[in-house]
Structures are given as structure tokens and as C-alpha cells.
Amino acid sequence: MIFVDGRRFSQGDGDLEALLEEPSLMSASESFKAKPERKITAVDSARTKCVYIFQREYATVNPRWVEMAGMDEATTCVGLVIRNRSDGMTSIAHLDSPKVVDSGLSQMLALVSDYSRDTELDVHMIGGFDDAAYKVYDDDESTERSNGYSLPLCSKIIKSLQISQRKFHMQTVCILGHNTRKDAAGHSCPIVRGFLVETLTGSIQPASFDRSSRCPDEIVRRLRVTVSSGDYRWHGKLLETYDTWNFRFQIAACSWHADWKHHAYSLLQLSDLDILSRCSTSPSAESPDFVENERRVFQYLIDHPDWTEIFPERKPREFMMTDDGEWIICGQCPKCYTRLRSC
Numbered sequence: 001m002i003f004v005d006g007r008r009f010s011q012g013d014g015d016l017e018a019l020l021e022e023p024s025l026m027s028a029s030e031s032f033k034a035k036p037e038r039k040i041t042a043v044d045s046a047r048t049k050c051v052y053i054f055q056r057e058y059a060t061v062n063p064r065w066v067e068m069a070g071m072d073e074a075t076t077c078v079g080l081v082i083r084n085r086s087d088g089m090t091s092i093a094h095l096d097s098p099k100v101v102d103s104g105l106s107q108m109l110a111l112v113s114d115y116s117r118d119t120e121l122d123v124h125m126i127g128g129f130d131d132a133a134y135k136v137y138d139d140d141e142s143t144e145r146s147n148g149y150s151l152p153l154c155s156k157i158i159k160s161l162q163i164s165q166r167k168f169h170m171q172t173v174c175i176l177g178h179n180t181r182k183d184a185a186g187h188s189c190p191i192v193r194g195f196l197v198e199t200l201t202g203s204i205q206p207a208s209f210d211r212s213s214r215c216p217d218e219i220v221r222r223l224r225v226t227v228s229s230g231d232y233r234w235h236g237k238l239l240e241t242y243d244t245w246n247f248r249f250q251i252a253a254c255s256w257h258a259d260w261k262h263h264a265y266s267l268l269q270l271s272d273l274d275i276l277s278r279c280s281t282s283p284s285a286e287s288p289d290f291v292e293n294e295r296r297v298f299q300y301l302i303d304h305p306d307w308t309e310i311f312p313e314r315k316p317r318e319f320m321m322t323d324d325g326e327w328i329i330c331g332q333c334p335k336c337y338t339r340l341r342s343c
Helices: 013-022 021-036 042-047 098-111 142-146 150-163 217-232 258-270 272-279 290-303 332-338
Strands: 002-004 007-009 036-038 050-052 058-060 070-071 079-083 091-094 120-127 167-175 179-184 188-190 195-196 204-209 250-251 315-320 328-329
Touching: 002 013, 007 013, 007 258, 013 021, 013 150, 013 167, 021 204, 021 290, 036 050, 042 050, 058 098, 079 098, 079 150, 079 195, 091 098, 098 150, 120 150, 120 195, 179 258, 217 250, 217 290, 258 272, 258 290, 272 290
Parallel strands: 002 167, 036 204, 050 070, 120 167
Antiparallel strands: 002 007, 058 091, 070 195, 079 091, 079 120, 179 188, 195 204, 250 315, 315 328
């Protein structure tokens, strides 16, 4: 169930529209957008023990070990933060489809809250914009695409929060119209694409991350987003990425068919504009490095057509942070030398 300013919120079928018109949430959205964007580097990430998530990933972090958690690169996707008021346990997710919302919420809540209905949970929704202008009709997804991508996703999130027996206190709802501006060419695009949340205080601000701070295992994690739809184990789920209790990244295995090598080669031959139109839900709103990152993933698939080379025996890739703040794959870190079997 949803609460706003401490009172139960209930508007039936008009939940999302009414929520966006709540004066306190409108004010919170404006205040959030007015904050300066924090630009995160690898040095910042190591110094603050920051956990970064990619699209379709989630992570639940303990404030005793992690100071910051964040994400960026969101256009039609939505970043969701759920934080337990009593102990500061914080879960963040980068949601990209209504199909992953229900299971994704269950994954997020598994460690951030017990099953008591009295647990007070603060919620922030950031991302998504008015993208209905990008109407691409398709026999399989005509309804979703005719409304854009952001609206169906935001509607599903609000509906799932509302029907839950948990107590969700909405703090920031910077989505859709509240997160839309026009670029120089007149195209709609998001105002805020990422955020950083402080686990001890729960404060949140706009943020962007450079490539060096999107770690560890950046290219493999990007690849999982590309190929996970073909792995039945991840249907309707968020990708497992982080081990909450051991403060280590645990990049769960994802498989792909060997034919991806040929498909990736074909995609590499396309122009930048064609890659944008084929691989993005909002071609005019993507960041400048979108195409470059897609090409890096395609090349990786060409170089590594056998997924078992990357995930032997379907085991996760595990990373621990060294004393100097560098993420190193388990087995290479001095802390792991005495426990290689467990790593």
C-alpha cells in the first residue's frame, strides 16, 4: 500500500495520475531536479564504497558496509529505491519492463524488509519520461509501444506497490512529465538519468557515472542485459548481481546461443543511426556513448561465442574489494588465497 505524507493513498484506477499531482511529491520532484548532478569517478566509487547497478540489475546493500548505491543511463527505464527506515537496508533496481516488476519487487524486498506489515519503507522512483511520441507499432507489443515505454512501466510499478500489504512511503516520484524536457532539436528526453542514494541518511541526488566507476565486470554485465531474454532462467526476473552479506559482487551466470556471434557481427556492420533505431527504445534520447557501448558488447560476443568460457559450470563471477578500493575477481585477491574453493 502507498502512503504520501503519512496518510494512506487510494485513488483506484487513477493511482498514477493522482500520485503525480500530489503537491508534496511535485515539490519533492522539483527539489530533487534542482540538486546539482554528482559526477562519480572510480576514485569516488572506491572511497565511498559505492555499489553501481546496470539495466535489469538490482542490489540490496547494508549501510554498515556500503555508503552509496546508484545507477544511470536511464531513458525509458525507471530507477527504484526501497529503504527500510529502521535499519537503513537499501535496495535499488534499474527496471526496464513491466514484465520484471512483480518478481523484481519480491527480489528487492527479500532482504530489505521482514514480512511484518508494520515495516516502514521509503520509496524513490526516478527515470522514465514522456516518450509516447516514439510510437513503433509491433504485432507483439502494440499496446505497450503505442503508449511509449515509460508509462506502462511506471503504471505497473505503482499498481504493484499499491496492492502490496507492505507500507511504502513515497518520497520522490520524478518520472514521466516531471522528468521530461525538450532538447535543441525539439525531441523529448529525460531531465535526470541517474541517481546516488546515501544509505545511512536515505538522501538522494542526481548522478552520473563515468565508465571507470561502472564496475566491476562492466562489459559482461552489459552483455547480460543484451542476451538474458534468451535465457529462460531470467524470464521475468532482475539479474542477480550483488551479495549483500559478504560485500562482494556476484555476477550470476547468463547463457547465450552460439549464433549470437553471427548476429553480433551483422549488427556491427550497421551505421550508428541504425544501431540506435534497432537497439534503443528512445533513439533521440540516448547518451553520446550508447552506440559505442553497444558495439563493445557486440565485439565481446564475437570474441566469446561460448558462454561457458565466461561462466564455467554456470558459476557466478565473484569480485571483492581490496584495501585500496579496487574490485578484483575472487581468487586473485590476497584475501581469497586461503579460501579459493569458496571463491
